[in-house]
Amino acid sequence: MSEVRYTDQHEWIRLDGEEATVGITKYAAESLGDVVFVELPASGKTVAAGGEAAVVESVKAASDIYAPVGGMVTGANSVLEKEPSKVNEDPEGAGWFFKMKLSDKAEFAKLMDATAYGKFVESL
Amino acid sequence: MTIASEILRRTPLHALHLELGGKMVPFAGYEMPVQYPAGILKEHLHTRDSCGLFDVSHMGQAFLAGDTAQLERITPADVAGLKEGMQRYGLLLTEAGTIKDDFMFSRLAGEADLYLVVNADTKEGDFAYIAESLKGAATLTTKPDRALLALQGPLAEEVLERHSPGISQLTFMKVVRATIAGAPAIVSRTGYTGEDGFEISLEGGDVERVARQLLNESEVLPIGLGARDSLRLEAGLCLYGHDIDETRNPAEGNLMWSVGKRRKEAKDFPGAAKTLGGTPAILRVGIRPEGRAPAREGTEITDKQGRVIGKITSGGFGPSLNAPVAMGYVESQFAVDGTAVDLLVRGKAMPAVIAPMPFVPHRYRRPQK
16 A cells, blocks of 8 residues: 655655655656756665755756655666656656655655645645 | 746747747746747757757847948957858957957848847847947947747758748858748848758747748747757857856857958957967867766866866757767866866766867758859
């Protein structure tokens, strides 16, 4: 049974049991434009909530991707190295960035759910 | 998302841009489309493959009347020697001999006045500077109501010929008054992409109709400023305010080709002694990062021992190369093609190589010999 939450930095995080998958939302992918390069975190890297976890480069600019919650990176989507365009094609599915183990589940529960995120985007 | 707090100007094609789904952003005090729904990558590739239409009406257009050769007071280009029917690239220089702007000047057949096109960001300053510097000798009349389109790509000729029979006679850097889709225009075979193409100056009242007619052609897509930038970067063309500015002279900017031969001999332009005084300490070069990560403006360039030797002034991803490219300045001893350097990206040294420009070969339509 998986749950998805969202940050105000337009990252999504899907929790499946003990492991979470992180990516950027459709809104973020559209704002970025064509993604040409992704720098993914190494397995074993410790991240803090709101800390820099990855970098995504579009034709025009580089953007930092932040860890929605604190924990440890357990893997990254190496497909993005050869096909950064996957981020634009399927940002909330096959265009995921990395997986991680959470250090504090409470941080996850505090994030916005889909409805709240939808309202947030509308307010922008 | 930022809310534009400045009052932005609009070109006559503003409504059309919105209709086409243009993503509007502030640029040089104007609201301009950075891309359309196709996106920067597709727009860039389409221009090199087929034909793209750009709205560049934000640029400054003007006519210079009187003793136009006096423009040589503030540019090292050969103005007096420009032949009828030709356009030329020049640098506008400050009194110190540094670059105030780059611009195009044209001598239309049978006309005494020179036709000038300058950059959008600097146009007010440029026009004031030209008028002041040539006071008593020549008069500048700005044309704020004129619009400017660029039609670029291998199919541009074919497309434009349909709306202006005979226009394909123009070869690279030739300029002429012509009728485009029934509208009086000044057309030059030039551009900012490295591809064959045309720049079309029109009355503001005609540009929307002409743009729509050109966009109606199956080969043509509207192209935004995002792709305009990636195209010109691949073509090794400078962006004023980034690759050249008032801290650089023509020698440092590697633009001595734009200094007229007669001018080099006469040394009669601002800062000539320094500009002509031997190899400059720094030089503008092309840089190819070795990996896939782009290195952007401001990135420090170091030698292999980590000593900073320069800086990137333009950098990004080159869609036609499927690789990152950059332009910047390095100490002249490093300005040799093939020299290995490092780029400090996000605190890490990334290997790169000094590379010749253009990164993508130019395909200008030169006259047949």
